[in-house]
Amino acid sequence: MxxxxxxxxxxxxVLPEAREAMVEALSGVPGNASSVHHEGQIARTVVERARRAVAKAVNAPAQAVVLTGGATESNNQVLRHHVRVTDEPFVICTAVEHPSVIEVVRDLEQEGVRCAIWPVDAKGRLDLGWLEAKLDEGATLVSVMWANNEIGNVYPIAEIAELVHDKGATLHVDGTQALGRIPVDFNGADIDYMTLSFHKMGGPKGIGAIVLREGIKIEAILAGGHQERGRRPGTENVPAAAGLVGAMAALGEQGDAWREALQRKRALFLEALTEQAPGLELRGDLEHTLPNTLNVAFEGIDGEDFLLAADLEGVSASSGSACTAGSLEPSHVVLAMGFEHDDARRSVRFSFGPATPDEDLMEAARRVGAIVERLSALMV
Ligand SMILES: Cc1ncc(COP(=O)(O)O)c(C=O)c1O
Structure with a gap:
């Protein structure tokens, strides 16, 4: 099977373009990018090429890109930096942000910083009126993801940017799930800070970025090195930077085709799933969604039971649940949408990519149908 x-x-x-570039760098680039000798300078060239490649991919100037260890680190740095340099900070984030945002906001609140969580409706949508009221109350930083990792919702970033900037506040956008799936135009969307992690689109794991609007600065949250112009200390990850160059080249060449393929595959998969698993419930905002994500629930079937059965049948999916003290807590995203605990636990996320064969999606739908039938029969 x-x-x-x-x-x-x-x-x-990992994309073949990223893998090949990484293998080459692992064997052919021995230097530390901060060393002044020949080997160091070759490594430096790789890092600077990665910075330019990211800038080009998201339409931002190269000097605006700070390379980091991933979006978790980037998100922590943006939020903590803002609080450090702002008089009377007031931080807003949505209720469906990744834990690397929402847990930092909770920590900041514990530390005495004024914070508020922007609620969502039953489809995970945001009410811009709520934001306007908070901006009037003096919100200084608004953190909104471009696209949600669990339900796939895509948020109206340009509209939010206009509201935020009208009131003189700052906008942070976590673009991690958007890159490679929908067009990401940093300058066009008028963002102040955007954070990224490249392994979600076929780049290497352990490398991410903070993209800064021209004129905006960011300080390191760690001490101990001058790398990235003092904004992110620590030896640069040269093999990952090389992989990033490969991944961004693939995105530049194939991005449009990827997005088209994803739209088509999503429609195909949804049709097959609906046919194979009658009573399928769809979650999220289906009108504004990533083309590679489907969040669903099956009647009366717990998400974890489903995922274990699916794994045994060779299908890998996810529930977004977090393991807290040995018990499985439902996804905070689905809970924020107003679902009760047990109902929230039924959520299952399928996410795929441009390289997922159509036949695999059809076969997955067949296996899902059989699992749902079997688990439903056990319940009666
Ligand atoms: C929206 C979003 N932000 C941030 C992250 C964190 O990325 P990383 O684990 O690569 O630091 C993820 C990963 O799941 C994500 O989906």
Whole structure:
């Protein structure tokens, strides 16, 4: 039985272009990018090429890109930096942000910083009126993801940017799940800070970025090195930077085709799933969604029971649940949408990529149908 990997929002398979560039760098670039000698300068060239490649991919100036260890680190740095340099900070984030935002906001609140969580409706949508009121109350930083990792919702970033800037506040956008799936135009969307992690779109794991609007500064939150012009200390990850160059080249060449393929595959998969698993419930805002993500629930079936059965049948998906003290807590995203605990636990996320074969999606739908039938029969 072939395995079918439908968990690309957790991490995507590494693109061949990224893998080849990394292998070459691992054997051919021995230097430290901060060393002044020949080997160091070759490593430096790789890092600077990665910076330019990211800037080009998201339409931002190269000097605006700070390379980091991933979006978790980037998100922590943006939020903590803002609080450090702002008089009377007031931080807003949505209720569906990734834990690397929402948990930092909770920590900041514990530390005495004024914070508020922007609620969502039953489809995970945001009410811009709520934001306007908070901006009037003096919010200084608004943190909104471009696209949600669990339900796939895509948020109206340009509209939010206008509101935020009208009131003189700052906008942070976590673009991690958007890159490679929908067009990401940093300058066009008028963002102040954007954070990224490249393994979600086929780049290497352990490398991310903070993209800064021209004129905006960011300070390191760690001490101990001058790398990235003092904004992110620590030896640069040269093999990952090389992989990033490969991944961004693939995105530049194939991005449009990827997005088209994803739209088509999503429609195909949804049709097959609906046919194979009657009573399928769809979650999220289906009109504004990533083309690679489907969040669903099956009547009366617990998400974890489903995922275990699916894994045994060779289908890898996810629930977004977090393991807290040995018990599985439902996804905070689905809970924020107003679902009760047990109902929230039914959520299952399928996420795929441009390289997922159509036949795999059809076969996954067949296996899902059989699992749902079997689990439903056990319940009666
Ligand atoms: C929206 C979003 N932000 C941030 C992250 C964190 O990325 P990383 O684990 O690579 O630091 C993820 C990963 O799941 C994500 O989906």
């Amino acid at each position: 072939n395995r079918i990997y439908l968990d690309w929002n957790a991490t995507a398979p």
